[in-house]
Amino acid sequence: MQRIGVFVCHCGSNIAATVDVKKVVEMAMCEPGVVHAEDYPYMCSEAGQAKIQAAIKEKNLGGVVVCSCSPRMHENTFRKAAEKAGLNPYMVEIANIREHCSWIHKNMEEATEKAVILMKAAVAKVNLNTPLQAGESRVTKRALVIGGGIAGIQTALDIAEAGYPVDIVEKTPSIGGRMSQLDKTFPTLDCSACILTPKMVEANAHPNINIYTYSEVEKVSGFVGDFTVDIRKKARSVDMSKCTGCGVCQEKCPNKKTPNEFNRGLNNRSAIYTPFAQAIPNVPVIDREHCTKFLTGKCGICAKVCQAGAVDYEQQDEIITEKYGAIVVATGFNMINLDKYDEYAYSQSKDVITSLELERIMNAAGPTKGHLERLSDGKAPKEMVFIQCVGSRCADKRGKSYCSKICCMYTAKHAMLIRDKYPDVNVTVFYIDVRTPGKNFDEFYRRAVEEYGVNYIKGQVGKVIPQPDGKLLVQGSDLLSNKQILKEADMVVLAAAIEPEPGVRNIATMLTASIDTNDFLTEAHAKLRPVESPTAGIFLSGVCQGPKDIPETVSQAGAAAVKAIGLLAKDKLTTNPCTAKADELMCNGCSQCANVCPYGAISYETKLINDHGVREDRRVAVVNSALCQGCGACTVTCPSGAMDLQGFSNRQILAEVDAICR
């Protein structure tokens, strides 16, 4: 039995006007364990706190109950006061007799009676409180950013600028991501490379940023502040320290039949390649799956022509192990596969393309050197049709349930650019809804219609019918005139839905970060913690969390950086001591608790357990208190009752129930 002190606050007249505080004090003295009780006009004042501290010392109190306002208001105040007097702060409980009593009840007798019961419940609870120690864990002052697109680059730059070292891990041979594939950006139509390249260069040159390209995260262990990550640096077959980036190897490579990923497979590249001219690092890689040297052993031309002697066929994959305090996921997106949407004839006609392919066609460095032409016969198109929502907003199994968000704007952009550069080309857009929330976005879309004469038709397309003469017949609805229209087109552009980069599922699993049914990473709170994963120390940047355009991605990237910096700025992390704890004697290692834990805080260890003299190895649950947030889901799930929550234990809550129902 604790020696308990009860302190009843008047809160001026806020409490005392409806609750007979003297009566509460009197009743408190009757409770078992209570050795001291008093009241005071303002317990939260300096003088009030001094009274508590004095009583703790004089009466050697082991527990304190303050009957006052909501614990959300002053619990911390009273805990700190108690701590100063030498009492463990978690031995303090609050009975909320203001918000939950005096303010809502008018009848003094009734309110006093309730206040007494609330006091009794708090006393019963504090009787079972145990001193808790807020834990500490160290913080490694280095961040990892997974993904080197605009999101990853921006996050890395912001963290680096704050003075912390950052590593970027990018799986392709260059940073730059999807944005580097774009020609122009909405709503200002500035060239994508012109605004992205300086950022890439800045990231590359920053003393605090270290870039691993052609690399992937392979293993993650540890927890917030103290992650250990294995990074596989795939063999580039080119020595980065020797290569001068002259490009002769790529020119001379005789094997130029590999589909060029950067140009979405619209043309071919050499087996030794840098994805694009502004690549960072400007060091080629050998694609071993397509290289003649690696396939047949004969060739070796690139090594012969390399003056720097940088080509190294013997190079091996390298595993780098590094410690990080924070990890930012910025894995980005891809376009969905259109195999299931063949009513649009994507696989049957070369002149049916996706929007990202159009970006490459419009780009001066693209497969057609920036000339708008049909890929089937190289002719300039006269009629172009854009189809919106291909695979977005689908309730069926073929597509995605969500709106891809960027398509309405980039289609308006494409339409406008084409009408501007090729005024004789007619552009028709079939749309379901035009969604343009964003600064200057709707104005942009209206300009496409009003100034550039883009023909927007409300209605979806049912089928694209290739004609024997190479034209495409587009059969669609015009809902506003209630007609089915057949439109002859030279090219059809599909606004294919975007989806998270397929590798994200694997990364999320390694990080124990949760993902939703669409494979987007889940936020800790949809509104209030949108850039944090529920898993502590993991932050989200860019489209990996949900569809976004560039401005939004950059803002979110900055926000993720700030959250990571906030973590890295701390030397130690104090952990919430109200965490779950498994009773090793009762645990049967069934894993049910780990299944419900949203934070991946529960793992299993085989331990030598001394069960009343029987010593045996058992698989038991172990809670990582640095990760546990104290929700208690596991405590209820545990079939053997081994799991309990410190600070809100089963016995404590039952004691409160008993006191209330007494």
Add this chain to the structure above:
Amino acid sequence: MKYSYYPGCTLKNKAQALDMYARASASVLGFELEEVSEWQCCGGVYPLGSDEIATKLSSVRVLNEAKKKDQALVTLCSACHHVIKRVNDDMKNVPDIYQKANRYLQLEEDYRGETNVYHFLEVLRDQIGFDKLKEKVVKPLTGKKIGAYYGCLLLRPSSILAFDNPENPKILEDFIRAIGAEPVIYPYRNECCGGYISLKEKDMSKNMCEKITQSAEGFGADMLITACPLCMYNLNKTESKKIPVYYFTELLAEALGLKED
């Protein structure tokens, strides 16, 4: 390998060629089609209404006959295939329908969609294999450019029929390659021929078939193949038609050297 076989009404009458060549080819390819005894007409169209039970019973009887023999059920006519496969799906997955249907039929043991329903083409693809078929071809149709006409009944709804990609099917094209000819892909191969509408609205189906045959001819097809007697009838009704239409089984028999002419 023995399969229960459901020919359906038309194959016993106007479309005997479809049936005859299929049986002959089957024996060469090493499987037997055992006609279900006392089968009844499937009705030609699948009754869509959720409260339609009686119209589905003839299909259930056939399915149950195959179940009793522990055989898969093979169909040939697109319409029969469509109806029986969908009814089978109902008997497997729609409680209201399987409960009521079983209550009507009073079978010894309730039928719950146990029978596998295959189209003859599916047997060729999944059981025999087009590679195997190719080996058995003695008179390849080399140089023939053939357009496959699927129509609607074989492909849709794909969630239930699970026959092929409904927008870009390839089973008939693979078949055409296996018998040594060259497939011609044209966009109208999965568009409807008009179906039963040709009884009363002859112009409608004519227009549709016109588009189909013209598109196929435009892409260079010498002939069309189909699995459906009604498609065959409708395609043959177009006025400008020059392109001949065959049942796929006829060309199969020809390639296997079973056709005398």
Add this chain to the structure above:
Amino acid sequence: MSINNNSEFKPKIVAFCCNWCSYAGADLAGSSRLTYPADVKIIRVPCSCRVNPMFILRAFEKGADGVILCGCHPGDCHYTSGNFYARRRMTLLFSMLDYIGVENGRTRVEWVSAAEGVKFSATMNSFVEKIYSLGKNVRLEDLRCKN
């Protein structure tokens, strides 16, 4: 005697409130001076998923006449998914309780956000009213606990 007893019936009602939404909602009801009967006593838990069915059974055993569990709205849980667990568990528990005679009206799950002081008070008012209409609960009560 019985009529007299009934008029003096003061139900015991336990309300479990999650720390992040409903407890704060109750605080807001208080600071907005929105009244509800004093029969309701609130127990603070970190999350609705902390509430073990055992707590509710114990409350009835000790003479509670009604138990209400309040948590964050679905999708708003501070711990992302705790209230979904709570919802499932309570669905099962309540149907079991109903089966053994503790009427469904004596148990309830409500989602109350930190901004819904009005809803908190309205919920408590309607719940207490329901308990009054159902009268004293005797089904699970452990008579040995009576003093």
Add this chain to the structure above:
Amino acid sequence: MKSEKKQAEKIKEISGVNPLKCMKCGKCSATCPSFAEMDIKPHQFVSYVQNEEIEELTKSVSLWKCLSCFACVERCPRDVKPGKIIDAVRQLVEREKDGDYLSPNEIPELLDPEIPQQLLVSAFRRYRR
């Protein structure tokens, strides 16, 4: 008015379609091979049922022009299945007295020697109760 509400419910029940799932993209009408022959278009059927305007639907010639080719069912991005609604309205009409669209008396003049049995069977199923 009230009976139209009832009819709408019946149509939803027979067809198993929930018109509220429709996002009004018009892909059904874009894909329909009989569009030109229809007075009320496939996408409108969904809206009419949603608005419980069944009277007009029952008089629509579209009922007899739909091929049940399932192109709209297959391609609908929201899984609404407009073709099933048209079929349900057709059944509603045929289940009424004198609702049949085909009488045996008109058959002889529609026949020709090549007609497959399948055509007659299907047409009877479609056009008559």
